[in-house]
Amino acid sequence: MAKKNKPKSSGSIPLPVGRKDEPAKPAKPVAPLHPSHSAARETFEALATAFILAFIARTFIVEPFVIPTGSMSPALMGVHKDLDCPQCGERYRVNASVTAQIRGQVADDECIGGMCPMCRYTMAYDDAITRKVRLPREAHVPDMSRNERSYSGDRIIVNKFLYSFAEPERWDVVVFKYPGNATDNYIKRLVGLPEETLKIFGGDLFVMPDAEEEFTITRRPPRTLYAMREAVHDTDRDPANLREAGWPLRWDSGDGWKVDESTVGNRLKQSYSVSGEGEHWLSYVHTPPTDAVWPSIERGETLPPPQRELISDFNPYNTRITPNMVRYYATKDPDNPFVVPSEYQGLHWVGDLYVEVDVEAKSDAGDLLLELVEAGNKFRATIDLATGKATLSIRKHGEATPVTGFAPTANTSVSGTGKHHVMFANVDDQLLLWVDDKVVKFDAPTEYSWDALFGPRHDATPQTSDEDPGDLAPARVGAVNADLVLSRLRVYRDIYYIAARDVVNSAVTDLPPGTDPDVLSNPAAWRAFANRNEERFPIAADQFFVMGDNSPQSSDARLWNQLQPTNHGNAHKPGGNYLERQLLVGRAISVVWPHPWDYVIPSFTDMRRIE
Known part of the structure; x- marks a missing residue:
């Protein structure tokens, strides 16, 4: 019987029948690549990869922009x-x-x-x-x-991916395509959301959702408020030659305070000290x-x-x-x-203010007082220097005792002797306190209802009299039975949103026609503030309302009912006072490359997150 040939194998893997193993052949020598060829290829591949990643990131994730104008001042600067x-x-x-x-x-x-x-x-x-x-x-x-x-304007980074999975939020700083010409990028603050009506009056913003019947004031978070404040006065920024010429200091020391003036270069710095019993006030007078x-x-x-x-x-x-x-x-x-x-130079009265001070307590007794005035009403923070306990209170115009039912308290680090940095604010119908640059959390809400406490908001006008300077001395710092030294006193104001749909004589204003040009210094003309214009803007589904922080110089959704000039001299008119969702590009994140200050190296202290 003939024998059957067994299939041959290679290792453990069976080979097909009839296949013959080939004898191994010596490997041919391979010529090595020239080092420069390999390096050039690696460099090209790295650059190509970086370019592709940068293109993808720029197209879908983040993109740099340069701010062209000052409509978002002071948060962002144009040229x-x-x-x-x-x-x-x-x-x-x-x-x-x-x-x-x-x-x-x-x-x-x-x-x-x-x-x-x-x-x-x-x-x-x-x-x-x-x-x-x-x-x-x-x-x-x-x-x-x-x-x-x-x-040039601030160079910023914009997150273009964020709104693909998250809803835009009120107070976001957004980049968008201008509705009148979708080739132009604009940047504003998002202040109105879909399916609500936005109202602008007296510098503040109010909203009413479609399902409700009353407007409520919009309140910004502390970090946003801090970024939007504008400087009014600083005791470390008084010119020495202005003082030498006889111009008065802006802080009226009254009785009990000792003023120490020192000259540093062209600047006159001041510190104020008090010691002993009684209540003593420093009052800021805007002159x-x-x-x-x-x-x-x-x-x-x-x-x-x-x-x-x-x-x-x-x-x-x-x-x-x-x-x-x-x-x-x-x-x-x-x-x-x-x-x-x-x-x-500013046409509109601003009642939302901040007062800031560096405090040195020489003893652990007495109280530190910070007070702000709006329409004659007094808003106060009292800090017990023995315990650090802070208490907020409100006094109506013409009344000596605080309103009942409003007395939030909190524990602070301002206790005993030592130095602290304190700031108090009355903004957006809420009281806020910072100690050493940290927001103090109170045991009760610090918001209040203007209408419930003081009556209709349209009747709110500045107040002053011979007995009480009122809004002509809108910020005060006081001491009760305390031994204190105060320095670097500063006053800031909130931004003022102007309720206007038109530009009159190159100035955007909400004051009534015929208002006295000296209205800010003439109490007889202050009734004009009760007759300020009010504007309402309904916002439909998938629409938003955007405004610039620099309201007098911002071509924003308020003014989109009229022709808007472009950089090329043409004029465009958007469809209405709103921004459609599909025109949103993204949210501004941070200022990333500030310009140099007298040197080639950029001023990195100006790098900041955009709030």
């Missing part, structure tokens, strides 16, 4: 001058964007001057540019500031220098008398002085051609 006031040292920014540039010449809307928010000194920027304006020979040019160059004060000092003339006035929505970013303006005012007064028109 601007970044300056140190030569008189008081305050750092501030002024709008430097222009609509036309002429080679070798100065455009008529070039920024050549502006006004300091602290001491109201009007200064010129860049002597070379100022000389080209061709002023009359006798015209007076004020001192220059350092760092006069113009800088910023008027347009005639600084020219009088520079000419050695007698100063005009100081004038008390209400705190307004003054924003230094809006005080840009142009060649056209200088030429115009030079024909009126060659000695003072650098003038900021009153409509750009």
